[in-house]
Amino acid sequence: MPAYVMIFVAAALLLRLSTLYVSVKHEKALKRAGATEYGAGNSIVLALAHTAFYIAAIAEGVLRTAPWNDALSWLGMALYGLAALALGAVIRSLGPLWTIKIIVSPNHRLVRSGLFRLVRHPNYILNILPELVGFALALNAPVTLIVGVPLYLIPLFIRVRQEEAAMRRHFSDYA
Secondary structure, eight states: OOHHHHHHHHHHHHHHHHHHHHHHHHHHHHHHHTTTTEOOHHHHHHHHHHHHHHHHHHHHHHOOOOOOOOOHHHHHHHHHHHHHHHHHHHHHHHHOOSSSSSSTTOOOOOOGGGGGGSSOIIIIIIHHHHHHHHHHHTOOOOOIIIIIHHHHHHHHHHHHHHHHHHHHHOOOOOO
């Protein structure tokens, strides 16, 4: 694995850990304010799936015996970078409401600005899916990509349905 890919992996892990820190901080504040969490079990499954995807892609990249495809790595890193920008925009739009879980506070407001104006679930569509594809491409990990993404989609689809139900429960104008 080339050194630039190792640096990318370190940066990606740092980004994920820093967003986890922000999420935990927001979650604690929301729950102190009386917020309710939905789909807790699926949140655990998603966290495990995300971690497993990263581990599988890294292992596949490290154990790779075929010639390294630099163009694929650069494409993957670019896609990952765009996904990270989308995540930043989502966090900025939601502010202290953003977590990696489905948590709705009593004074929750429905956000329809930023990327939410364009896409109903920008964190999933513009961040998570491109992030996973980009990470696997950057690590030249086609097996992880081909097997991991479809498997990840199972709990992600469940998450979207759970989030939709929670939003409809709390917002009468959520269609």
